[in-house]
Amino acid sequence: MKEIGKIWMNRKLVPFKDAKVHVLTHALHYSTSIFEGIRCYNTPNGSAIFRLPEHVDRFFNSAKLYSMKMQFSKKEISDAIIKTVKANGLKECYIRPLAYYGFGTMGLTPTPNKVDVSIACWEWAMGEGKAGKFSGARCKVSSWIKIDSRSQPMQAKAASNYANAALARVEALENGYDEAIMLNIHGKVAEGSAENIFVVKDGIIQTPPLSAGGLEGITRDSIIQIIEENGGFVIERDLERGDLYSADEIFMTGTAAEVKSVTQIDKVIIGNAKMGKITKELQKSFSDVTMGKDERFLPWLTFI
Ligand SMILES: Cc1ncc(COP(=O)(O)O)c(C=O)c1O
Structure with missing residues (x-):
């Protein structure tokens, strides 16, 4: 992966190298995160994200199943996804929204911790x-x-x-x-x-x-x-x-x-x-x- 571009973290677009989490992030220890995988295609009429509302719906449904209190609305996340793709100047890419229980109390119960959201995207190389x-x-x-x-x-x-x-x-x-x-x-x-x-x-x-x-x-x-x-x-x-x-x-x-x-x-x-x-x-x-x-x-x- 090329270490370039910007990653959206809780409303801020931060440079790739600064998109970090603390080692005591709850999700790192207990796997308490949910995510999406979305594609943006370079069509003859311009870049287009495939089935964006459906992916955002599934993202929120996944969060609900893990009792996550999202600080953002579906519209805010959809807009942030578009903003992140544009900010990275990619015509075609894979998009990875992630919501995770962050740093806070350490122990199994995730719910006292804030739910952080990030959105990254990267050039699509066919790979796996x-x-x-x-x-x-x-x-x-x-x-x-x-x-x-x-x-x-x-x-x-x-x-x-x-x-x-x-x-x-x-x-x-x-x-x-x-x-x-x-x-x-x-x-x-x-x-x-x-x-x-x-x-x-x-x-x-x-x-x-x-x-x-x-x-x-x-x-x-x-x-x-x-x-x-x-x-x-x-x-x-x-x-x-x-x-x-x-x-x-x-x-x-x-x-x-x-x-x-x-x-x-x-x-x-x-x-x-x-x-x-x-x-x-x-x-x-x-x-x-x-x-x-x-x-x-x-x-x-x-x-x-
Ligand atoms: C376990 C699993 N099943 C199925 C799929 C296919 O889902 P989708 O078509 O929404 O990418 C994926 C990919 O996201 C997956 O990880």
Whole structure:
């Protein structure tokens, strides 16, 4: 990451090198933070943030689930996101709003502490989303079980969820794969370590219901709406490991990943080891939407 530009911290735009927190910040010790991942695209009509209101809504919902008292309104956060992107002069970037219990009392109970908010953005280099974008990602079904909504609210995009996801990701990478797929406590497919998952079998597109433990992905929702708008449909049903192995196509969705193809699960080759036809079409449709080329979805873009 280039150590340049400005980061928004509790209303102030501070230089990158000054965007610091105290070592006794509550969230550092107890993982009491929530965040968002948003993309700004360089469309032919200018830079546009993809589904900004939906991301801000999820940000506030995550905060609510952790009893965070936000010092800012949704409008203030939306405006701050736009301001931060502009201040950094980036046409295309990844945006990371973060809310965390800050420095105050030290002890498990976070609520006496102030909730601090920061917004950073950085140039989008494809990085970890690359595998699967052009060829196909090779995924390992993780031996780590997806944490469960009986333990933590899974619809919060909370830092604490990602320790589990990071264990799965590292296990997959250390075993020579690109990405992990996580099963829930009942053995049903939940999602990837940072993406939702779809399976195509005999032309039918299927995805696990949110009750399987995956995050309510904004890309997932976008893809479902794009499919429906184009006259198709998606079936939400519990999927098992065997459904992955026998799929004709598998793809994952996420803000970072966009639509990425999966061509191997464990040692099993999916389809003919190449990106499937439906995945390719959806990749193109999604790219048209984010680039403002599909009039029907222009309201999803906030031009800045
Ligand atoms: C665990 C997890 N699931 C799914 C997603 C996809 O969500 P979205 O499409 O909103 O980026 C993400 C990425 O944010 C994620 O971290």
